[in-house]
Amino acid sequence: MKLTFIGATQTVTGSKTLIEINKRNFLKFLDTHIDGIILTHAHLDHSGLLPYLYKNGFRGPIYCTKETAKLTRIILEDSAELLKNEVPSNSTTLYSPEDAQNVISLFRPVKYNESFEDGKVIIEFFKASHILGAAFVRLTADNTSIVFSGDLGRFDDLYLGSPEKLVQTDYLVLESTYGSSIRESTDHMKELKTIIEKTISQKSTLLISSFALHRAQYLTYLIKKIFFLYPELKIPFFLNSPMMEQVFFTYLKFKDTFKEQTFLDFSLTEAYQELNFLDHFWDIEERNNYEGPQIIIASSGMLTGGRIWSHLKTMALKEKNILFLPGFQVVNTPGHKIIHGEKLIMSPEQEAIEINCEIIHSSSFSSHADFSDFQTWMSPRIKTLKKVFLLHGEDKAKTALKKQLELQSLNIITPLKGESYTI
Numbered sequence: 460m461k462l463t464f465i466g467a468t469q470t471v472t473g474s475k476t477l478i479e480i481n482k483r484n485f486l487k488f489l490d491t492h493i494d495g496i497i498l499t500h501a502h503l504d505h506s507g508l509l510p511y512l513y514k515n516g517f518r519g520p521i522y523c524t525k526e527t528a529k530l531t532r533i534i535l536e537d538s539a540e541l542l543k544n545e546v547p548s549n550s551t552t553l554y555s556p557e558d559a560q561n562v563i564s565l566f567r568p569v570k571y572n573e574s575f576e577d578g579k580v581i582i583e584f585f586k587a588s589h590i591l592g593a594a595f596v597r598l599t600a601d602n603t604s605i606v607f608s609g610d611l612g613r614f615d616d617l618y619l620g621s622p623e624k625l626v627q628t629d630y631l632v633l634e635s636t637y638g639s640s641i642r643e644s645t646d647h648m649k650e651l652k653t654i655i656e657k658t659i660s661q662k663s664t665l666l667i668s669s670f671a672l673h674r675a676q677y678l679t680y681l682i683k684k685i686f687f688l689y690p691e692l693k694i695p696f697f698l699n700s701p702m703m704e705q706v707f708f709t710y711l712k713f714k715d716t717f718k719e720q721t722f723l724d725f726s727l728t729e730a731y732q733e734l735n736f737l738d739h740f741w742d743i744e745e746r747n748n749y750e751g752p753q754i755i756i757a758s759s760g761m762l763t764g765g766r767i768w769s770h771l772k773t774m775a776l777k778e779k780n781i782l783f784l785p786g787f788q789v790v791n792t793p794g795h796k797i798i799h800g801e802k803l804i805m806s807p808e809q810e811a812i813e814i815n816c817e818i819i820h821s822s823s824f825s826s827h828a829d830f831s832d833f834q835t836w837m838s839p840r841i842k843t844l845k846k847v848f849l850l851h852g853e854d855k856a857k858t859a860l861k862k863q864l865e866l867q868s869l870n871i872i873t874p875l876k877g878e879s880y881t882i
């Protein structure tokens with residue numbers, strides 16, 4: 460078995476690893492033949508290259524859970540549309556909306572905890588709880604096994620439940636995005652309730668920047684539950700992202716995979732009833748001119764683009780308004796600049812936007828495992844793991860995690876881009 464690390468070795472984007480087993484090549488690149496692709500979850504930094512591979516002739520199977528197949532379709536179609544609008548009409552795009560649609564036909568949806576074979580390789584998907592459908596994957600061939608963690612979620616997640624613990628494996632490829640830190644466990648309901656109370660007392664707009672996939676669904680569940688439990692806090696609530704609506708449908712369709720006891724008093728079906736999406740510019744204008752209180756969730760999560768900019772220009776000017784950033788903000792993103800106090804921010808259209816409103820940042824809403832989650836996840840296998848390859852993290856975080864794991868006598872490798880290992 461040979462592994463080559465192609466992307467996300469020292470960053471947090473573009474995750475891809477080539478696996479060569481018994482002459483079968485999983486996820487390869489354009490200069491070599493690809494037999495199949497294993498997709499751990501729908502996020503664009505994992506799935507974004509699929510239409511491009513299709514455009515360049517890939518026609519093999521893409522294995523993923525059925526939830527991931529549905530969500531990836533939504534994400535790829537959205538990103539193909541964005542690409543089309545960004546690129547001048549006389550130049551060629553990375554891929555077309557047709558490539559994004561066609562690549563979906565190659566998806567081979569699989570179930571969690573069911574093994575299947577491709578060539579002589581046994582493949583199994585296990586619940587990772589990072590977003591709906593996310594999986595970690597074990598490949599076994601010639602009595603050697605390797606697990607790819609993908610992005611791992613959090614233990615005791617109120618919404619999706621805990622990931623399945625690490626299964627028996629010789630080798631582990633661990634995507635360690637936020638794995639070196641320990642996040643305080645926060646009561647998200649309480650945190651949001653306090654912010655909503657403040658929004659009401661100030662008659663302000665609470666503008667929440669959120670990823671359209673997963674975080675928007677989680678925040679909406681919490682907000683609607685607060686409205687249900689405390690009717691006096693019920694205020695106008697809107698969502699603004701063309702992609703979000705479809706993701707809500709998918710989350711509802713697969714509602715049985717969520718943590719059951721969470722929904723005993725307030726179900727997902729109740730939460731996602733009567734959602735108000737801002738589909739037209741006049742709806743957006745109306746909300747921008749409304750003198751609160753109100754809540755708007757808009758994409759994107761780090762203000763790198765998305766509909767949130769259609770509100771920021773007006774709303775960020777007013778001191779009484781609140782901009783809530785419930786997640787990790789990558790360095791150099793507008794979200795990162797705002798939480799570090801910058802008062803003049805460039806919009807994606809290169810227009811300077813004044814930020815006078817109150818900024819609230821909380822990194823506790825992340826659906827990425829932290830160090831204690833990794834500990835819990837790996838605990839049954841620490842003694843039998845032969846090697847752990849650390850991927851998908853910024854350098855500082857990865858070095859810190861490497862040190863922490865080495866204290867437990869684990870053999871840790873941090874591969875560089877393009878490096879190969881035979882195991």
Ligand SMILES: [Zn+2]
Pocket residue numbers: 500502589610
């Ligand atoms: Zn992810």
